[in-house]
Amino acid sequence: MENLRESHMQQRVGRRVVLFPSPLQGHITPMLQLGNILYSKGISITIIHFNSPITAKYPHFTFHLIPIDLMEHEAATADVIDLFLLLNVNCIEPFKDCLVSLLANVEEEPITCVITDAVWYFTQPVAESLKLPRIVLRTSSVCSFLAFAAFPLLHEKGILPIQDSQFELSIPELQPLKVKDLPVIETRNPDALNQLISGMVSQTKASSGIIWNSFEELEQTALTKFRQDFPIPAFPIGPFHKYFLASSSSLLSADQSSISWLDKQAPKSVIYVSFGSLAAVNEAEFLEIAWGLANCNQPFLWVVRPGSIRGSEWIELLPNGFLEILGGRGHIVKWAPQQEVLAHPATGGFWTHNGWNSTLESICEGVPMICQPSFGDQRVNARYVDKVWRVGVHLENKMERGEIERAIRKVFVEAEGLELRERTMVLKEKADNSLKQGVSSSQALDSLIRCISSF
Numbered sequence: 353m354e355n356l357r358e359s360h361m362q363q364r365v366g367r368r369v370v371l372f373p374s375p376l377q378g379h380i381t382p383m384l385q386l387g388n389i390l391y392s393k394g395i396s397i398t399i400i401h402f403n404s405p406i407t408a409k410y411p412h413f414t415f416h417l418i419p420i421d422l423m424e425h426e427a428a429t430a431d432v433i434d435l436f437l438l439l440n441v442n443c444i445e446p447f448k449d450c451l452v453s454l455l456a457n458v459e460e461e462p463i464t465c466v467i468t469d470a471v472w473y474f475t476q477p478v479a480e481s482l483k484l485p486r487i488v489l490r491t492s493s494v495c496s497f498l499a500f501a502a503f504p505l506l507h508e509k510g511i512l513p514i515q516d517s518q519f520e521l522s523i524p525e526l527q528p529l530k531v532k533d534l535p536v537i538e539t540r541n542p543d544a545l546n547q548l549i550s551g552m553v554s555q556t557k558a559s560s561g562i563i564w565n566s567f568e569e570l571e572q573t574a575l576t577k578f579r580q581d582f583p584i585p586a587f588p589i590g591p592f593h594k595y596f597l598a599s600s601s602s603l604l605s606a607d608q609s610s611i612s613w614l615d616k617q618a619p620k621s622v623i624y625v626s627f628g629s630l631a632a633v634n635e636a637e638f639l640e641i642a643w644g645l646a647n648c649n650q651p652f653l654w655v656v657r658p659g660s661i662r663g664s665e666w667i668e669l670l671p672n673g674f675l676e677i678l679g680g681r682g683h684i685v686k687w688a689p690q691q692e693v694l695a696h697p698a699t700g701g702f703w704t705h706n707g708w709n710s711t712l713e714s715i716c717e718g719v720p721m722i723c724q725p726s727f728g729d730q731r732v733n734a735r736y737v738d739k740v741w742r743v744g745v746h747l748e749n750k751m752e753r754g755e756i757e758r759a760i761r762k763v764f765v766e767a768e769g770l771e772l773r774e775r776t777m778v779l780k781e782k783a784d785n786s787l788k789q790g791v792s793s794s795q796a797l798d799s800l801i802r803c804i805s806s807f
């Protein structure tokens with residue numbers, strides 16, 4: 353792992369790329385990490401964004417705000433799918449205008465290409481109209497992308513839209529996925545979801561290449577299938593967050609008491625609980641989590657994001673004195689420095705929603721998981737964690753304190769937990785190794801730099 357400061361010294365190579373992340377936490381983090389990786393190779397970085405408060409942490413990038421009021425759009429749409437559909441229309445003109453003015457700026461290095469999040473499918477025709485190559489960044493797993501790409505086939509076969517009676521049915525084309533693992537996202541407007549996915553898939557196919565925050569040794573089978581179906585260069589250069597000492601792109605501020613509390617716990621004893629930046633639970637589920645943790649006898653560090661319990665502000669539903677009764681065995685924060693938490697010697701397990709960043713971060717620290725996917729790609733990631741990589745226990749039923757307690761015991765106390773831990777350590781070593789010179793991710797990065805330089 354290199355210190356980014358050293359790469360500030362790196363000679364600039366006289367090329368600039370323009371990055372356009374999606375504004376969600378799980379998307380913006382990998383895009384900024386990618387910016388750092390490219391910057392360390394001498395490429396200058398411009399970021400087009402709406403409103404993110406992270407600019408001060410990246411003084412080596414140039415930021416351009418486009419005049420789109422995200423809050424206003426959020427208020428006007430029913431859900432995140434509607435929001436993205438609308439943004440894919442409303443951003444066309446401002447994004448194009450911004451690119452045109454950047455291209456006209458002769459004081460900066462020439463722009464060689466744009467790298468945009470896969471959800472911004474509108475950027476492909478815009479880039480083409482300006483004769484700029486577009487490379488896609490997909491911020492989730494390859495296996496979940498293949499599931500999205502199979503949606504038309506699944507519609508044809510009558511598997512989509514999902515019927516409850518087919519939940520347990522295996523899907524031979526997407527093994528080991530079952531119907532219940534498909535990355536559907538609850539939305540008031542299913543047509544919007546189909547439109548978004550079809551735009552993402554078709555405009556990825558039309559792009560000049562795709563960057564994955566994944567590595568060959570983790571997703572070899574999925575990458576082989578992707579290369580068969582998508583005749584564009586694929587650059588699996590992940591895990592992104594392992595290139596540099598942690599540089600924060602968190603939109604929320606992390607509670608550092610997480611670390612001082614972990615410092616007081618025994619090695620590999622703590623279950624870390626976090627469901628990311630979007631997933632929410634209802635009040636009954638929240639109480640099942642609380643009692644599952646209270647009854648499990650392991651120390652726990654629990655992130656309860658304000659707004660993540662439907663109907664409650666924060667943890668006011670907990671019985672009075674809940675944490676006091678546990679005598680310091682539990683610590684609750686609103687947001688944690690997750691990468692540091694996972695790397696801490698006291699952390700022994702991660703109860704996660706399996707967002708792709710969280711899944712990779714856990715693998716990279718050798719921390720076995722308890723999987724509690726909520727929607728979209730998380731379901732695919734969870735199934736792979738459980739059945740393919742075999743580094744986690746899958747909680748598949750309704751949240752229930754007894755089941756939660758049993759899953760935690762499995763990871764921390766039973767022989768199966770030891771096996772999970774050993775397999776996670778093997779994957780961690782593969783992840784570390786992939787970044788070494790001449791190995792898969794490092795080679796893919798060299799090819800990416802050659803590709804960017806060839807435009």
Ligand code: UDP
Nearest residue numbers: 378628629630655687688690707708709710
């Ligand atoms: N994260 C964090 N502190 C928390 C919870 C999450 O820093 O308390 C970070 C986490 O390290 C990860 C990102 O937020 O990088 C969440 O991304 P992920 O893809 O796992 O899930 P999403 O939030 O997109 O559902």
